Amino acid sequence: MNFTEESCKTAKCPAGKKDVILFDDRIKGLGLRVTQAGKRIFLFQYRVKNVVRRTTIGAWGTELTVAQARRRAESLRGQVLDRHDPVAERKAKQSADIAAEAEARVEAGKAAYTVNALIEQWAVGRLAERSASYRKEAPKRLRVALADWLKAPAARLSHADVVAALDGMKAASGPVQANRVRAYGRAAFGWALARGTIPSNPFANAPRPVRERSRERALSDAELAEVWQAAGRLGEGFRKDHAEYVQYWTALIRILILTGQRRGEVAGMRWSELDLKSAEAAWILPGHRSKNGREHTVPLAPVVVSIIEALPRMDGCDLVMSGGRQQPPSGFGKVKLRLDAAIAVGRPADGPVMPEFTLHDLRRSVATGLQRLGTRLEVTEAILNHVSGSRAGIIGIYQRHKWNAEARSAAEGWANHIVAAAEKLQCQ
Numbered sequence: 001m002n003f004t005e006e007s008c009k010t011a012k013c014p015a016g017k018k019d020v021i022l023f024d025d026r027i028k029g030l031g032l033r034v035t036q037a038g039k040r041i042f043l044f045q046y047r048v049k050n051v052v053r054r055t056t057i058g059a060w061g062t063e064l065t066v067a068q069a070r071r072r073a074e075s076l077r078g079q080v081l082d083r084h085d086p087v088a089e090r091k092a093k094q095s096a097d098i099a100a101e102a103e104a105r106v107e108a109g110k111a112a113y114t115v116n117a118l119i120e121q122w123a124v125g126r127l128a129e130r131s132a133s134y135r136k137e138a139p140k141r142l143r144v145a146l147a148d149w150l151k152a153p154a155a156r157l158s159h160a161d162v163v164a165a166l167d168g169m170k171a172a173s174g175p176v177q178a179n180r181v182r183a184y185g186r187a188a189f190g191w192a193l194a195r196g197t198i199p200s201n202p203f204a205n206a207p208r209p210v211r212e213r214s215r216e217r218a219l220s221d222a223e224l225a226e227v228w229q230a231a232g233r234l235g236e237g238f239r240k241d242h243a244e245y246v247q248y249w250t251a252l253i254r255i256l257i258l259t260g261q262r263r264g265e266v267a268g269m270r271w272s273e274l275d276l277k278s279a280e281a282a283w284i285l286p287g288h289r290s291k292n293g294r295e296h297t298v299p300l301a302p303v304v305v306s307i308i309e310a311l312p313r314m315d316g317c318d319l320v321m322s323g324g325r326q327q328p329p330s331g332f333g334k335v336k337l338r339l340d341a342a343i344a345v346g347r348p349a350d351g352p353v354m355p356e357f358t359l360h361d362l363r364r365s366v367a368t369g370l371q372r373l374g375t376r377l378e379v380t381e382a383i384l385n386h387v388s389g390s391r392a393g394i395i396g397i398y399q400r401h402k403w404n405a406e407a408r409s410a411a412e413g414w415a416n417h418i419v420a421a422a423e424k425l426q427c428q
Helices: 005-010 066-081 086-110 115-129 132-145 159-173 175-194 221-231 240-259 263-267 302-309 332-345 359-372 377-384 393-398 404-427
Strands: 019-023 030-035 040-048 051-059 282-285 296-299
Touching: 019 040, 030 066, 040 066, 040 086, 051 066, 051 086, 066 086, 115 132, 115 175, 132 159, 132 175, 159 175, 221 240, 221 332, 221 359, 221 404, 240 263, 240 302, 240 359, 240 404, 296 404, 302 404, 359 377, 359 404, 377 404
Parallel strands: none
Antiparallel strands: 019 030, 030 040, 040 051, 282 296
């Protein structure tokens, strides 16, 4: 078709088609797209490695005349003959412009958006659904590890800076704590990256300070009896005015053995969460204090109730184990060392030492002990507030039985079993 102003004006799209492309007889590749709605758009069509590409030149009549369209098509044809790709080059320029604009925005906000500001925004904007211990621990650990960079722009924290921070944390607090900081950093900076406030996550490819192995330590009944008895000897070596402090730790360790709950949740136990007077005594752990964010009812055996009721209660303080500071017990590491020493005192001087264990291993020991006593897996998980295995996936969605009666029976049976083992050890 020979493009003229008149031929372009009268060109029509055949009935039943969305549009049609007509090509000029004079300039190879110059086309006119005519739509059913009457729009007429000049384009240029060419090939690159057997791939057909098209680029818009402009609208006939409102933007371009036929002569102007031919001149632009000639220019584009010359670029193609010179081995250029107009479409690819245009897209590359657009991407570069977008990147430059984004970089300018980042640069403008770098001075205000510091590492400390990122951590603060992450804590407020993302951690609301996490457990209280995680909300407290994660920002604190990150600030300690990144102390030298807190006032620096978050966008400029580099991979090398992160590796240096993790190395410092590993030397100061051990490789496991460094692993935790790496996980916290990946989460915090990943959150900021997803929001577009930093260009990359410097923690993304940071090497893990140490490869941790899943712990498998579960104490036997005899070992749990030893820990129970040793918890009662924690006061040896303390001044008499620390008797109340020791009493709280004795209670906490024994409650861990009897209930299998997490140490941070037990340490933060509130009187307002307890129902000790009813026939079915229970501890209602609210969702905002549990690790998985779910409210959890812990059945309390009579021996657990008696341990709690024996603790002194401070006026105006809701914490069960607070002492005079009105804060949950802390310093688990130091108390664990005292507990180890107390266990050693209870063993023959020439006998073997108890294999190493952590306070968290007590939780695994309760789970293992319940299974050993014949408790169903679903009941064990209900007691421990552990969402996995039988309570996860589609079964967890459709199986709504709470196992309350079974959990109470199993918890009381376990408590009686442990007390009997402790009394047997004392009589030996």
